[in-house]
Amino acid sequence: MAALNLLPKDLTPKQGVVRVVGFIKKIDMIGFSVLIAILVILIGLYLYINSKVEESQTRQENLKIEIAALEQTEVRLVLVKDRLKKADDILSVNTAKDEVTNLKSLTNILPEGAEITKSNLTQVNTTLTITVANSGSLSKLLALLVSSGIYREVKLNSLNYNQLTGYSLSLELAG
Amino acid sequence: MIILGVSLEHYLKPNLRILITPLLLALIILFLGFFIVKNGMERITFKLEELENLESTVVTLQEKVDILREIEGIILSHADTTVVAIPEKNSTLVMLTHLTSVSEEKSVQIINKRTQSQQIGEEGLVSAKININTTSDFNSILDYLMNLEDMAPLSTIDEVDLSKNGEITSGNLALSVYWGDFPTRIPPITEPIKTLTAEEEDLIKLLAKLKRPDFIELAPSTPTIRENPFR
Numbered sequence: 001m002a003a004l005n006l007l008p009k010d011l012t013p014k015q016g017v018v019r020v021v022g023f024i025k026k027i028d029m030i031g032f033s034v035l036i037a038i039l040v041i042l043i044g045l046y047l048y049i050n051s052k053v054e055e056s057q058t059r060q061e062n063l064k065i066e067i068a069a070l071e072q073t074e075v076r077l078v079l080v081k082d083r084l085k086k087a088d089d090i091l092s093v094n095t096a097k098d099e100v101t102n103l104k105s106l107t108n109i110l111p112e113g114a115e116i117t118k119s120n121l122t123q124v125n126t127t128l129t130i131t132v133a134n135s136g137s138l139s140k141l142l143a144l145l146v147s148s149g150i151y152r153e154v155k156l157n158s159l160n161y162n163q164l165t166g167y168s169l170s171l172e173l174a175g
Numbered sequence: 176m177i178i179l180g181v182s183l184e185h186y187l188k189p190n191l192r193i194l195i196t197p198l199l200l201a202l203i204i205l206f207l208g209f210f211i212v213k214n215g216m217e218r219i220t221f222k223l224e225e226l227e228n229l230e231s232t233v234v235t236l237q238e239k240v241d242i243l244r245e246i247e248g249i250i251l252s253h254a255d256t257t258v259v260a261i262p263e264k265n266s267t268l269v270m271l272t273h274l275t276s277v278s279e280e281k282s283v284q285i286i287n288k289r290t291q292s293q294q295i296g297e298e299g300l301v302s303a304k305i306n307i308n309t310t311s312d313f314n315s316i317l318d319y320l321m322n323l324e325d326m327a328p329l330s331t332i333d334e335v336d337l338s339k340n341g342e343i344t345s346g347n348l349a350l351s352v353y354w355g356d357f358p359t360r361i362p363p364i365t366e367p368i369k370t371l372t373a374e375e376e377d378l379i380k381l382l383a384k385l386k387r388p389d390f391i392e393l394a395p396s397t398p399t400i401r402e403n404p405f406r
Contacts, residue, residue, distance in 0.1 A: 083257030
């Protein structure tokens with residue numbers, strides 16, 4: 001039986017519009033489904049991240065309690081670091097200790113007849129007055145000073161000779 | 176309004192009627208989609224940032240706990256060594272005691288001891304000068320000097336004047352001794368800490384080798400039987 005349409009033709013929508021409406025409805029359905037899916041994914045993701053945040057907060061609190069229990073150790077570590085920084089500053093200060101060590105080495109190799117009578121040791125150099133009995137000892141001493149390698153720089157400030165006491169040298173040495 | 180002799184209202188009415196609902200629905204879906212995605216992403220981004228911060232703090236705290244547990248057993252002796260090397264209070268008296276005891280060991284006679292004003296250096300390090308006049312033979316004074324910097328608290332030899340007169344050598348020595356206040360604050364709990372470096376460990380070994388001052392320890396006396404005074 002043929003379908004009857006008693007409505008006037010002006011009241012029925014155009015075929016093209018009906019097709020467009022059908023297409024829009026399909027898009028609406030797809031859009032709605034996608035929207036619901038996105039909503040579910042977002043809520044799921046939010047809840048998952050939130051649970052991770054809560055887990056991290058619990059871990060953080062537990063670690064803070066552990067650190068509080070180890071406070072004495074931390075205090076000592078801070079103290080040790082502070083003392084070591086200060087010790088490093090002190091040890092980097094120029095000192096006359098090296099000059100003392102060098103002078104000790106020099107006294108061990110002094111030739112016979114040579115004697116240190118005066119010495120001034122500072123943080124940078126050493127000034128010595130050495131008396132030597134004869135020229136043989138004098139040349140030996142100077143040769144030893146150069147060959148021993150104890151001092152980097154040797155400067156002869158003065159050389160005096162006295163018939164009774166022998167030679168007297170004033171030297172400026174830097175290690 | 177008439178276009179091409181046909182009423183527009185009349186022409187659009189049935190078409191609009193069926194178009195309006197799906198179009199409105201599409202608009203609502205679009206609007207809701209935009210609202211949900213924007214809001215949802217904002218909240219998730221915020222939570223992710225919060226999680227990232229928490230995770231980084233947890234890592235820092237975990238490292239801190241690991242370091243503190245690792246050094247827990249040794250840090251007390253390290254603290255003792257370093258505090259003896261650089262005490263909190265003026266170390267001049269301790270050094271003077273040291274100078275006297277070493278002079279006796281090395282047969283050096285101290286004629287005069289003098290201390291000079293304190294100087295406050297960088298980072299709370301304080302120093303004071305000590306001048307001593309000694310007599311002995313030349314080698315003994317040198318041995319004495321070589322021992323001075325190997326003692327705790329830390330000191331430095333500033334200047335030495337030695338003059339020989341016959342067999343006797345007189346020496347004027349200038350030394351500096353150091354001390355410094357203890358730190359008063361520990362870093363915030365969430366701030367990372369660094370363990371001792373290899374250089375710092377070496378420095379501790381060096382400081383541990385220093386000769387410590389001889390403090391007298393009084394042993395506690397044992398209880399004795401008291402006599403009855405009425406007997």
